Amino acid sequence: xxxxxxxxxxxxxxxxxxxxxxxxxxxxxxxxxxxxxxxxxxxxxxxxxxxxxxxxxxxxxxxxxxxxxxxxxxxxxxxxxxxxxxxxxxxxxxxxxxxxxxxxxxxxxxx
Amino acid sequence: xxxxxxxxxxxxxxxxxxxxxxxxxxxxxxxxxxxxxxxxxxxxxxxxxxxxxxxxxxxxxxxxxxxxxxxxxxxxxxxxxxxxxxxxxxxxxxxxxxxxxxxxxxxxxxxxxx
Numbered sequence: 001x002x003x004x005x006x007x008x009x010x011x012x013x014x015x016x017x018x019x020x021x022x023x024x025x026x027x028x029x030x031x032x033x034x035x036x037x038x039x040x041x042x043x044x045x046x047x048x049x050x051x052x053x054x055x056x057x058x059x060x061x062x063x064x065x066x067x068x069x070x071x072x073x074x075x076x077x078x079x080x081x082x083x084x085x086x087x088x089x090x091x092x093x094x095x096x097x098x099x100x101x102x103x104x105x106x107x108x109x110x111x
Numbered sequence: 112x113x114x115x116x117x118x119x120x121x122x123x124x125x126x127x128x129x130x131x132x133x134x135x136x137x138x139x140x141x142x143x144x145x146x147x148x149x150x151x152x153x154x155x156x157x158x159x160x161x162x163x164x165x166x167x168x169x170x171x172x173x174x175x176x177x178x179x180x181x182x183x184x185x186x187x188x189x190x191x192x193x194x195x196x197x198x199x200x201x202x203x204x205x206x207x208x209x210x211x212x213x214x215x216x217x218x219x220x221x222x223x224x225x
Contacts, residue, residue: 009151032212043115043201043216044154051212090153097142097161097207098169099214101153 002027002095006102014110019063019078021105023091026072032094033074035065038104039087047089050074061085081109114138115217117202123223124192132187132220134202141206143185144214145169145177148199157200160185192224 007022025031032051036044048059055067061084065076074091086109091102115136124130134143141162146154156169158177166177174196178186189196199221203214 004153034213036216043218044203045216046213049213092154094212097205097212098144098156098159099154099203101155103151103153 002031002093002100004091004093004100004102006089006091006105008105009103010106010108012108012110013081015083016080019076019081019085019107021076021089021091021107023065023074023076023102024072025074025091025093027093027095033065033067034092034094034099035059035063035074035076036090036092037061037087038090044090047076081107083109083111085109115202115204115215117200117217117220119220120218121221123225125225126193128192130189130192130222132200132202132222134185134187134217136183136202136204136215136217138204138211138215139182139206139209140204140211140215141182141208142204143179144203144205145175145185145187146201146203147171147196148201148219154201157187189222189224192222194224197222197224 003026005024034049035047050067058064063078092099118133144159145157148154160179176188202217205214
Protein backbone atom coordinates (compact mmCIF):
# COMPACT_ATOMS: atom_id res chain seq x y z
CA UNK A 1 0.00 0.00 0.00
CA UNK A 2 1.11 3.53 -0.69
CA UNK A 3 1.98 5.88 2.14
CA UNK A 4 3.33 9.40 2.57
CA UNK A 5 5.49 10.86 5.32
CA UNK A 6 5.99 14.58 5.74
CA UNK A 7 8.85 15.50 8.04
CA UNK A 8 7.93 18.32 10.38
CA UNK A 9 4.39 19.26 11.23
CA UNK A 10 5.38 22.93 11.64
CA UNK A 11 8.06 24.92 9.84
CA UNK A 12 8.98 28.53 10.55
CA UNK A 13 10.90 30.50 7.95
CA UNK A 14 11.97 34.10 7.66
CA UNK A 15 10.67 36.20 4.83
CA UNK A 16 13.15 35.90 1.97
CA UNK A 17 14.64 32.61 3.21
CA UNK A 18 14.53 29.22 1.52
CA UNK A 19 11.42 27.13 2.06
CA UNK A 20 12.07 23.38 2.17
CA UNK A 21 9.27 20.93 2.92
CA UNK A 22 10.16 17.24 2.98
CA UNK A 23 8.05 14.42 1.64
CA UNK A 24 8.89 10.73 1.40
CA UNK A 25 6.59 8.14 -0.07
CA UNK A 26 6.27 4.43 -0.48
CA UNK A 27 4.71 3.01 -3.59
CA UNK A 28 4.67 -0.37 -5.27
CA UNK A 29 4.21 1.19 -8.70
CA UNK A 30 5.69 4.26 -10.43
CA UNK A 31 4.09 7.04 -8.46
CA UNK A 32 2.07 10.07 -9.38
CA UNK A 33 2.97 12.68 -6.75
CA UNK A 34 1.29 15.93 -5.75
CA UNK A 35 1.76 18.94 -3.53
CA UNK A 36 -1.33 20.84 -2.45
CA UNK A 37 -1.60 24.05 -0.43
CA UNK A 38 -4.40 25.01 1.93
CA UNK A 39 -4.81 28.63 2.92
CA UNK A 40 -6.84 29.40 6.05
CA UNK A 41 -10.54 28.59 5.67
CA UNK A 42 -10.10 27.41 2.11
CA UNK A 43 -9.99 24.15 0.19
CA UNK A 44 -6.92 22.51 -1.26
CA UNK A 45 -5.22 24.03 -4.28
CA UNK A 46 -2.78 22.15 -6.48
CA UNK A 47 0.76 23.52 -6.34
CA UNK A 48 2.40 21.01 -8.66
CA UNK A 49 2.46 17.37 -9.67
CA UNK A 50 4.80 14.74 -11.02
CA UNK A 51 3.52 12.08 -13.39
CA UNK A 52 6.26 11.13 -15.84
CA UNK A 53 9.15 12.81 -17.59
CA UNK A 54 11.27 15.57 -16.12
CA UNK A 55 11.95 14.96 -12.46
CA UNK A 56 12.16 18.64 -11.55
CA UNK A 57 8.65 20.00 -11.57
CA UNK A 58 7.76 23.67 -11.42
CA UNK A 59 4.50 24.83 -9.94
CA UNK A 60 2.61 27.96 -9.09
CA UNK A 61 3.83 30.79 -6.86
CA UNK A 62 7.51 29.99 -7.44
CA UNK A 63 7.45 26.51 -5.91
CA UNK A 64 9.21 23.51 -7.37
CA UNK A 65 9.76 19.89 -6.38
CA UNK A 66 12.16 17.18 -7.44
CA UNK A 67 11.21 13.53 -7.78
CA UNK A 68 14.06 11.31 -6.62
CA UNK A 69 13.21 7.68 -7.15
CA UNK A 70 16.33 6.35 -5.40
CA UNK A 71 15.43 8.31 -2.27
CA UNK A 72 11.64 7.89 -2.64
CA UNK A 73 11.36 11.61 -2.06
CA UNK A 74 9.46 14.55 -3.50
CA UNK A 75 10.63 17.57 -1.51
CA UNK A 76 9.08 20.98 -2.12
CA UNK A 77 11.19 24.14 -2.29
CA UNK A 78 10.89 27.85 -2.87
CA UNK A 79 14.03 30.00 -2.98
CA UNK A 80 12.57 33.02 -1.19
CA UNK A 81 9.62 32.89 1.19
CA UNK A 82 6.89 35.49 1.05
CA UNK A 83 4.42 36.33 3.76
CA UNK A 84 1.65 35.01 1.51
CA UNK A 85 3.23 31.52 1.63
CA UNK A 86 1.91 31.03 5.16
CA UNK A 87 -0.39 28.03 4.80
CA UNK A 88 -0.58 24.29 5.29
CA UNK A 89 1.05 22.09 2.67
CA UNK A 90 0.15 18.52 1.87
CA UNK A 91 2.09 15.92 -0.09
CA UNK A 92 0.06 13.14 -1.69
CA UNK A 93 0.62 10.00 -3.76
CA UNK A 94 -1.91 8.62 -6.20
CA UNK A 95 -2.94 5.06 -5.40
CA UNK A 96 -5.02 3.62 -8.25
CA UNK A 97 -6.95 6.84 -8.66
CA UNK A 98 -7.19 7.64 -4.96
CA UNK A 99 -4.97 10.05 -3.08
CA UNK A 100 -3.01 9.08 0.01
CA UNK A 101 -2.06 12.24 1.91
CA UNK A 102 0.70 13.07 4.31
CA UNK A 103 -0.20 14.63 7.65
CA UNK A 104 0.60 18.12 6.41
CA UNK A 105 3.17 20.80 7.26
CA UNK A 106 2.10 24.17 8.60
CA UNK A 107 4.35 26.95 7.34
CA UNK A 108 4.75 30.16 9.31
CA UNK A 109 6.59 33.08 7.69
CA UNK A 110 8.15 35.64 10.00
CA UNK A 111 9.11 39.17 8.96
CA UNK B 112 -18.54 30.39 -10.26
CA UNK B 113 -16.64 27.66 -8.47
CA UNK B 114 -16.26 24.34 -10.29
CA UNK B 115 -16.80 22.25 -7.14
CA UNK B 116 -19.29 23.48 -4.58
CA UNK B 117 -20.25 22.09 -1.19
CA UNK B 118 -23.29 22.78 0.95
CA UNK B 119 -23.58 23.67 3.73
CA UNK B 120 -20.25 25.36 4.44
CA UNK B 121 -20.74 25.11 8.18
CA UNK B 122 -23.04 22.92 10.22
CA UNK B 123 -23.53 22.31 13.90
CA UNK B 124 -25.62 19.31 14.88
CA UNK B 125 -26.32 17.10 17.85
CA UNK B 126 -25.35 13.52 18.56
CA UNK B 127 -27.74 11.07 16.95
CA UNK B 128 -29.00 13.41 14.24
CA UNK B 129 -28.94 12.48 10.56
CA UNK B 130 -27.09 14.91 8.39
CA UNK B 131 -26.34 15.17 4.69
CA UNK B 132 -23.48 17.03 3.05
CA UNK B 133 -23.82 17.80 -0.62
CA UNK B 134 -21.30 18.23 -3.40
CA UNK B 135 -21.89 19.49 -6.92
CA UNK B 136 -19.45 19.96 -9.78
CA UNK B 137 -19.54 21.64 -13.16
CA UNK B 138 -16.26 20.20 -14.40
CA UNK B 139 -17.91 17.26 -16.16
CA UNK B 140 -15.69 14.82 -14.30
CA UNK B 141 -16.67 11.19 -13.83
CA UNK B 142 -14.85 10.60 -10.55
CA UNK B 143 -15.88 12.09 -7.22
CA UNK B 144 -14.50 11.66 -3.71
CA UNK B 145 -15.26 12.48 -0.08
CA UNK B 146 -12.44 13.13 2.39
CA UNK B 147 -12.32 14.26 5.98
CA UNK B 148 -9.54 16.38 7.43
CA UNK B 149 -8.46 16.19 11.06
CA UNK B 150 -5.56 18.15 12.57
CA UNK B 151 -2.34 16.17 12.37
CA UNK B 152 -3.87 13.42 10.23
CA UNK B 153 -4.08 15.07 6.83
CA UNK B 154 -6.98 14.05 4.62
CA UNK B 155 -8.44 10.57 4.70
CA UNK B 156 -10.70 9.05 2.07
CA UNK B 157 -14.25 8.18 3.14
CA UNK B 158 -15.92 7.09 -0.11
CA UNK B 159 -15.27 7.42 -3.81
CA UNK B 160 -17.16 6.96 -7.04
CA UNK B 161 -15.56 6.43 -10.44
CA UNK B 162 -18.84 6.84 -12.30
CA UNK B 163 -22.55 7.17 -11.58
CA UNK B 164 -23.04 3.43 -11.05
CA UNK B 165 -19.87 2.93 -9.02
CA UNK B 166 -19.55 3.44 -5.25
CA UNK B 167 -16.55 2.31 -3.19
CA UNK B 168 -15.57 2.47 0.45
CA UNK B 169 -12.45 4.33 1.35
CA UNK B 170 -10.15 4.14 4.33
CA UNK B 171 -12.69 5.33 6.94
CA UNK B 172 -16.22 4.58 5.71
CA UNK B 173 -17.75 3.34 8.98
CA UNK B 174 -20.60 5.60 10.09
CA UNK B 175 -20.98 7.18 6.65
CA UNK B 176 -22.95 6.48 3.49
CA UNK B 177 -23.03 8.14 0.08
CA UNK B 178 -25.29 8.63 -2.89
CA UNK B 179 -24.25 9.47 -6.45
CA UNK B 180 -27.39 11.08 -7.79
CA UNK B 181 -25.91 12.14 -11.11
CA UNK B 182 -22.52 12.69 -12.69
CA UNK B 183 -22.46 16.13 -11.10
CA UNK B 184 -23.73 15.29 -7.61
CA UNK B 185 -22.29 13.20 -4.78
CA UNK B 186 -23.77 13.36 -1.28
CA UNK B 187 -22.34 12.17 2.01
CA UNK B 188 -24.65 11.16 4.87
CA UNK B 189 -24.06 10.59 8.53
CA UNK B 190 -26.97 8.43 9.62
CA UNK B 191 -26.47 9.04 13.33
CA UNK B 192 -23.82 11.66 13.97
CA UNK B 193 -21.33 11.25 16.82
CA UNK B 194 -18.85 13.78 18.27
CA UNK B 195 -15.78 12.13 16.73
CA UNK B 196 -17.22 12.89 13.31
CA UNK B 197 -16.50 16.55 14.00
CA UNK B 198 -14.12 17.46 11.17
CA UNK B 199 -13.63 19.38 7.96
CA UNK B 200 -15.11 17.50 4.99
CA UNK B 201 -13.97 17.91 1.42
CA UNK B 202 -15.37 16.78 -1.88
CA UNK B 203 -13.09 16.35 -4.88
CA UNK B 204 -13.35 15.42 -8.55
CA UNK B 205 -11.04 14.07 -11.24
CA UNK B 206 -11.24 12.46 -14.67
CA UNK B 207 -8.21 10.55 -16.00
CA UNK B 208 -10.10 9.84 -19.23
CA UNK B 209 -9.89 13.57 -19.91
CA UNK B 210 -6.23 13.60 -18.90
CA UNK B 211 -7.24 15.06 -15.53
CA UNK B 212 -5.58 12.92 -12.88
CA UNK B 213 -5.42 15.96 -10.64
CA UNK B 214 -8.13 16.01 -8.00
CA UNK B 215 -9.95 19.35 -7.68
CA UNK B 216 -11.31 20.16 -4.26
CA UNK B 217 -14.35 22.01 -3.06
CA UNK B 218 -14.15 24.66 -0.32
CA UNK B 219 -15.05 22.24 2.45
CA UNK B 220 -17.81 21.80 5.02
CA UNK B 221 -16.97 22.34 8.67
CA UNK B 222 -19.11 19.94 10.72
CA UNK B 223 -19.42 20.08 14.47
CA UNK B 224 -21.27 17.33 16.34
CA UNK B 225 -22.18 18.23 19.89
